[in-house]
Amino acid sequence: MEPSATVLHTRVGPAREGESFTTRNGIHTTVLPKCDTNDGFWYCVAHKEAFRNQLEKDIHIHRGRHRLAWFCHTHGAEVP
């Protein structure tokens, strides 16, 4: 039985510079420092999920534990 009092264990942390991970497409990538451009999308390292916009990202991180990276169109994964 589910307990009626819902306790949300939400925890969202940023990806760290220099850490590497493999995307769902099997691409091995290393997290770079954030650059000056704003052209890219949010990516959850923990669940290998990319988000098309802020809203999708916010819904995804609403509950649970996540690690977010910024996926720059020019350079790849960056610190958010």
Ligand SMILES: [Zn+2]
């Ligand atoms: Zn996630």
Ligand SMILES: [Zn+2]
């Ligand atoms: Zn970049």
